[in-house]
Amino acid sequence: MTDVLIYGGGGVGLGIASCLLTAEARVDIIAREETVASLRANGLVRTGLFGDFHAGAETFACHASLDQCRTGPYDFVLVCTKSFDSTAAATDLAAHRDKLGAEVKIVLLQNGWGNAELFCGYFEPQRVYSGRVITGFQRHRPHEVEITVHADAIELGTLFSGDVAALEPLCRAIEQGGIPCERTDNVGKDLWAKMLYNCALNPLGAVLRVPYGVLAEQETTRQLMDEIVAEVFAVMEAAGYTTHWPTARDFLDVFYARLVPDTAEHESSMLQDITAGKRTEIDALNGAVMDLADRHALDVPHNRAVYNLVRFLESREA
Secondary structure, three states, X not given: XXXXXXXOOOHHHHHHHHHHHHOOOEEEEEOOHHHHHHHHHHOEEEEEOOOOEEEOHHHXXXXXXXXXXXXXXXXXXXXXXXXXXXXXXXXXXXXXXXXXXXXXXEEEOOXXXXXXXXXXXXXXXXXXXXXXXXXXEEEEEOOEEEEEXXXXXXXXXXXXXXXXXXXXXXXXXXXXXXXXEEEOOOHHHHHHHHHHHHHHHHHHHHHHOOOHHHHOOOHHHHHHHHHHHHHHHHHHXXXXXXXXXXXXXXXHHHHHHHHHHHOOOOOOHHHHHHHOOOOOOHHHOHHHHHHHHHHOOOOOHHHHHHHHHHHHHHHHHO
């Protein structure tokens, strides 16, 4: 039986938990107190794409703190927090490494760039893995998650020297639960592909308060997204990384022909955060591009503009 600790009970954490529970994995969830109380009272509910599912509260454990959690050992810890909580999550997990087990694998299912490097400051790089998730999860109630959109399989791999084959039991369990999942030797390329997608769509969707498809309908917003993608691509290459397309134009052809149409009705998590008066993940997206650009003496004015607009909206809505 695969033994998994899910650190973060938001939409992604609960969505993946539902898959693992379907596959009869042993699942513990660390979440906020409100979420823990709701899960204990109602169990875990999943609706939307890939079918409805309900797990009774007796089929998993949930706690508000690792101090309350059982001692493993766990096969995997899935970090499903927002990127701005990465430092707090890594610090907390490292402080409780005796509960996790000596062979545990840390799998980061987060947005943005830079999370893996941060976690390597707390855990051996060969234990730190990354996942690319482009499935949309929306949490309507603390114990209920809806899968609203799905663009491609979850890809799991490593940016370092870890054994990718060790992820196979996790991939099988997630896929058995309904969401396609596979291990890959190219997760870095996958993460940069998602950066290109998210940096173009998320901030503009949040600023203009429209779903992804609307952004591709107007020439004005298409021009903005073209420039954002060109800047991200240049920064990626300057930093020594690659993705699945040789040029920004090649990516944009697929972006407008397939990626945006497949997720046309989706409203970005950044828009959801702004609407709820919460902090966004802009620092791990366009902010990360700005940081890398500064290191390599590049100018990214369009990324900087949308970054500042989102920061303005955060301050107004907070």
